[in-house]
Amino acid sequence: MQFLTCATYLIFYVNSVLTYNSDTFTEELLIKPLYSEQIYAHFQFTTKWDVDPNTETFNHSRIFPRALGEIVKRYNVQELHVSLTGGLWRYDSWGYPVTDAAPGAEVWAWFKTDTKDVNKNWKLLANSLSGLLCASLNFVDTSNSVSPEFSFKPTGVTDSPNVNSSYLSSGVSGLASLLNSGYIHNTRYHSVALHLRPVCRDETCQSLSLELQQSVSLVYDYLILGTKNWSLRKLFGQGVTRNCILASRSEIYVDTTTSSTHSFELSPPPDDVVTSIRGGHVSTFGKYNVPNYFLHISAKYEESQKLAVVSPPSLYASQYLTGYGQERGGIVTKLYNNHWDNLNVVVLQNIPWYVPIYLHTLKVTTDGVNNEPITLRYIPGIQRERPYYLEILLKLPPKSATAVSIDFDYVFLKWQEYPPDANHGFYIGSAIISSHLTLARNYTGLPQDGSTITDSFNASRSGYLVQVRTENMVITLPTPDFSMPYNVICLACTVVALAFGPLHNITTRRLVLKPKNNEKLLFRLKRKLTEFLKK
Amino acid sequence: MSVKTSKKEVEMDKLQNSVQRIILMCSLAAALRYWLMLSKYQSVIANHVEVSTPMNSWKRVSEGLYLLSRNIDPYSGDLLHETPLSLFFYKVLLNVFQQQIHWMFITFDLATGILLFATARKYMSQLYKEENANKSTFSKDALQYLLKPTDLIKSPFHVLLAFLFNPFTLFNCVGYSTTVFHNLFLSLLLFSMVLGIPIIGSVSLALSASMSFYPSILIIPISLYHINIFKSVTKAIIDIIIFIVSVSLITIFCSHYAKDFGYLKNVYGCILTVPDLQPNIGLFWYFFTEMFDHFRDLFIYSFQINATLLYLVPLSIKFRKQPFLLTLALLFIITVFKSYPCVGDVGFVLSLLPCFVHLLNYCQQGFLVGVIFLIASSLAPILWYLWIYCNSANANFYFGVTLAFAIAQIFLLTDVLFAQVKREFILEHGKERKVNGEEGILCLE
Numbered sequence: 001m002q003f004l005t006c007a008t009y010l011i012f013y014v015n016s017v018l019t020y021n022s023d024t025f026t027e028e029l030l031i032k033p034l035y036s037e038q039i040y041a042h043f044q045f046t047t048k049w050d051v052d053p054n055t056e057t058f059n060h061s062r063i064f065p066r067a068l069g070e071i072v073k074r075y076n077v078q079e080l081h082v083s084l085t086g087g088l089w090r091y092d093s094w095g096y097p098v099t100d101a102a103p104g105a106e107v108w109a110w111f112k113t114d115t116k117d118v119n120k121n122w123k124l125l126a127n128s129l130s131g132l133l134c135a136s137l138n139f140v141d142t143s144n145s146v147s148p149e150f151s152f153k154p155t156g157v158t159d160s161p162n163v164n165s166s167y168l169s170s171g172v173s174g175l176a177s178l179l180n181s182g183y184i185h186n187t188r189y190h191s192v193a194l195h196l197r198p199v200c201r202d203e204t205c206q207s208l209s210l211e212l213q214q215s216v217s218l219v220y221d222y223l224i225l226g227t228k229n230w231s232l233r234k235l236f237g238q239g240v241t242r243n244c245i246l247a248s249r250s251e252i253y254v255d256t257t258t259s260s261t262h263s264f265e266l267s268p269p270p271d272d273v274v275t276s277i278r279g280g281h282v283s284t285f286g287k288y289n290v291p292n293y294f295l296h297i298s299a300k301y302e303e304s305q306k307l308a309v310v311s312p313p314s315l316y317a318s319q320y321l322t323g324y325g326q327e328r329g330g331i332v333t334k335l336y337n338n339h340w341d342n343l344n345v346v347v348l349q350n351i352p353w354y355v356p357i358y359l360h361t362l363k364v365t366t367d368g369v370n371n372e373p374i375t376l377r378y379i380p381g382i383q384r385e386r387p388y389y390l391e392i393l394l395k396l397p398p399k400s401a402t403a404v405s406i407d408f409d410y411v412f413l414k415w416q417e418y419p420p421d422a423n424h425g426f427y428i429g430s431a432i433i434s435s436h437l438t439l440a441r442n443y444t445g446l447p448q449d450g451s452t453i454t455d456s457f458n459a460s461r462s463g464y465l466v467q468v469r470t471e472n473m474v475i476t477l478p479t480p481d482f483s484m485p486y487n488v489i490c491l492a493c494t495v496v497a498l499a500f501g502p503l504h505n506i507t508t509r510r511l512v513l514k515p516k517n518n519e520k521l522l523f524r525l526k527r528k529l530t531e532f533l534k535k
Numbered sequence: 536m537s538v539k540t541s542k543k544e545v546e547m548d549k550l551q552n553s554v555q556r557i558i559l560m561c562s563l564a565a566a567l568r569y570w571l572m573l574s575k576y577q578s579v580i581a582n583h584v585e586v587s588t589p590m591n592s593w594k595r596v597s598e599g600l601y602l603l604s605r606n607i608d609p610y611s612g613d614l615l616h617e618t619p620l621s622l623f624f625y626k627v628l629l630n631v632f633q634q635q636i637h638w639m640f641i642t643f644d645l646a647t648g649i650l651l652f653a654t655a656r657k658y659m660s661q662l663y664k665e666e667n668a669n670k671s672t673f674s675k676d677a678l679q680y681l682l683k684p685t686d687l688i689k690s691p692f693h694v695l696l697a698f699l700f701n702p703f704t705l706f707n708c709v710g711y712s713t714t715v716f717h718n719l720f721l722s723l724l725l726f727s728m729v730l731g732i733p734i735i736g737s738v739s740l741a742l743s744a745s746m747s748f749y750p751s752i753l754i755i756p757i758s759l760y761h762i763n764i765f766k767s768v769t770k771a772i773i774d775i776i777i778f779i780v781s782v783s784l785i786t787i788f789c790s791h792y793a794k795d796f797g798y799l800k801n802v803y804g805c806i807l808t809v810p811d812l813q814p815n816i817g818l819f820w821y822f823f824t825e826m827f828d829h830f831r832d833l834f835i836y837s838f839q840i841n842a843t844l845l846y847l848v849p850l851s852i853k854f855r856k857q858p859f860l861l862t863l864a865l866l867f868i869i870t871v872f873k874s875y876p877c878v879g880d881v882g883f884v885l886s887l888l889p890c891f892v893h894l895l896n897y898c899q900q901g902f903l904v905g906v907i908f909l910i911a912s913s914l915a916p917i918l919w920y921l922w923i924y925c926n927s928a929n930a931n932f933y934f935g936v937t938l939a940f941a942i943a944q945i946f947l948l949t950d951v952l953f954a955q956v957k958r959e960f961i962l963e964h965g966k967e968r969k970v971n972g973e974e975g976i977l978c979l980e
Contacts, residue, residue, distance in 0.1 A: 324924065325923050325924035326923045326924070327582070327923050327924075328582065356614055358594065358597075358598045358614070359598060359601060359602060359605075359607075360597050360598050360600075360601035360602075376605070378602075378605070378607055379607075379611065379612075380602070380607070380609075380611055380612020380613070380614060381612055381613070382612060382613045383613050383810055383811070384810075388612075409813075411811075411812075411813070412811075412812040412813050412814065412820070412824060413812065413824075414812065414823070414824055414826070414828075415824055415825050416827075416828060478922070478923055478930070479929075479930070480821065480824045480825060480929075480930045481929050481930055481931050484825060484931060485825040485826070485827065488821050488822060488824075488825040488934065489822065489825065489826065491934075491938060492818050492821070492822040492938070495818060495938055495941050495942055495945070496818070496838075496841055496872070498942060498945050499868070499871065499872075499945045499948070499949070500841075500845075502945075502949035502952075502953070503846055503849070503850070503949065503952070504849075505979050506853065506949065506952050506953055506956060506979070507846075507849035507850055507852070507853040508849065509979035509980055510979065510980055511956050511957065511959075511960045511977055511978070511979060511980075512977070512978065512979075512980045513964070513968060513970050513975040513976070513977055514970065514975055514976055514977075514978055514980075515970045515971065515973050515974075515975050516970075516973065516974045516975055516976050
């Protein structure tokens, strides 16, 4: 027996030693001054583990977070994407982020094909994630999730607004030392995201690896910083203490493309200058290798500045509510195509069940002209069970603005279904607009086959997938009087009784003539009163 | 000979006269409806919760037809609460009327009015004949209270007038509520009931029952009508059998058309369990909004029993000799206590009241009821606006109005029924209220 335990231990030990050597961790920070009055910082922590995701038990891991691995294993997840976001990414003035994220929380997952009950696993996965990430993802279930057909490969997409974001930090040294909560919440936009997917181990793609991307995106406003001359200390409270020992690469990139119009000087000067030509668009980056000692970067802008003509990105969108009162309204999603050619886009709407939409009121107009959708998928919702799922494939003409509008009714909920702050309103999640762009202008996203920011340099592809998320919307549903349940029950029952009494009398009693003696007290008083008044 | 021809001529004249009057009234009503439908008020009226409930709004029908045209099962969502048969019916109708929705609604509304007119005419003459035949059994000094021949002419016109120009039915028609079709089947049912044709009666009963479930209890007054007025038990049995057969045929058609039985949950499930709490003029919405979850089922059962079965047996026993009055009473109870009532239902029942002109003398609460009706119907839209659009009132205000409206209807119903009891008593015992030479009072014992 003793021997067996020992042997098992030995096997596990050997096994774990083997796995230890097969994962790599890189940390990167991209700082990009935006043309508008903001600066964008994107942290990218990538763990690549050369194990087969289908057979790995996640009992032993080195850098890969075991807690996540267990969840993934248990619920048979093939691919998992979680993002928790505060603020709204302004596509029209900021361009595209490295990873798109909807305001609030978004989870989408792809389950393995042998999963028996996807809905059950989905609910359990959301609950486990809410425990892991300290976010209220436990409200995610089939009543607010949809299974898109075009927009995502995976099974579920959801939006839940109650975010209590916290983050799986990969360590306190290295770039993660820049993530101080006080400075993160001082931003116009902050988003933490976690993307887990199986990738090819090498070019031949004979075997699979597991890739985990953890990212933090922050957009600082110069107005909040007080000056345009940014530095790591102003942005994050401190400089980088040293590189992460576990990381195989630890790099900071500063996008200097805007320097041609808004020239600034970096100090210390970057270790290297990288020029990336991607989709006909040239960008330059200053590259810093984070040393094993303290590093502080600052930028100083020159006084005289030229005006730059900034063209907005090829595709962006916004969403708003129409109508007034709490009876009928409409949702309008506006899509802007600034490209010189037609763009095929997929618009995905996951509309909660408390916003019943009428498909026959769906109108798609491009600059006032009717634009018939190429394809349309619609699954009507069911109260308290399933959201309304609408996915439209549209062709956007060049240089056009398209409005997708649909009408809805305000519903009346049971009094216990309202949240404690009923008049705060209910959220309608953002629409997701997916498209393949042919130009990479304003595009910083990672290529499909890449996992680090370095991979995105000179990564020209035939198309660049963008997924534009629109604003969340809040509607205030009409509320009942929450203090009245007893009164309402009593009054309504009184009315029922008002019918019951006379009907009971009429049907069960007979009409008889009775002598009019024994005048009742009330009648006597009444008679006396009338006699008195007559005098 | 000449006297006879002149009599015939007079009758012909009368007939011509009445036909002229009907045509005049109908064209006036049609013009009024047409004008309102083309005006900007149409959408305002159609959007009012008093007119359009989840059960009968045309918007939901259009959604259902649209989904059907896109090959999406309209019953996979929960917006549509019409039966597949109705949906099929509307689809055919829209083709027949070439998408002229307003003419479709106007035609059906006018047809309902004319059917009600014919019903009232037939019923009044039956009642008159019956009373004349039983003259000998009535008390001598009560003969003045019997129906007069002028009532026979006037009342049907009043019914037609009350149906065509009643604001409730007018708004119902202008608001494109499918209660218009429901009312047509109900009036067809009443018409064939007083005529004693079992087939049409039961088929239209089955149709209206399939549309809104509640009218199925009307099978009792129909059978009673055959038994007590036409003295034919076989007809009553045929009636019931045809009703059951046509209900099952409708169900088979519906399940075939919708490809499964999923529609049952959407149509009858919604009527019975009230999941949609959009306000209407009934009692259910606020009651079940504020209901505690663990008592919900109990109260759903009791409210539905209250609307259907509770009064069915006692009223049927008490008024078995007056099945038409029984029909009115049951229709009234359904209208007040059903889960999604609308003004179209109220208007339909109210327009039947002129048939009971002989009870008018015995009604005591006409003024009260009239005033409540007036106040409630004018306050309801105002308080709705204040609650939903101005946020300066809340749900309680609107709820109060709907309570008052329900109370008015209940008062009216009990008043009419009590009037019938009193009239019977007076016809039997005379108008003198003397007990052993002393003043007496009438009371229930």
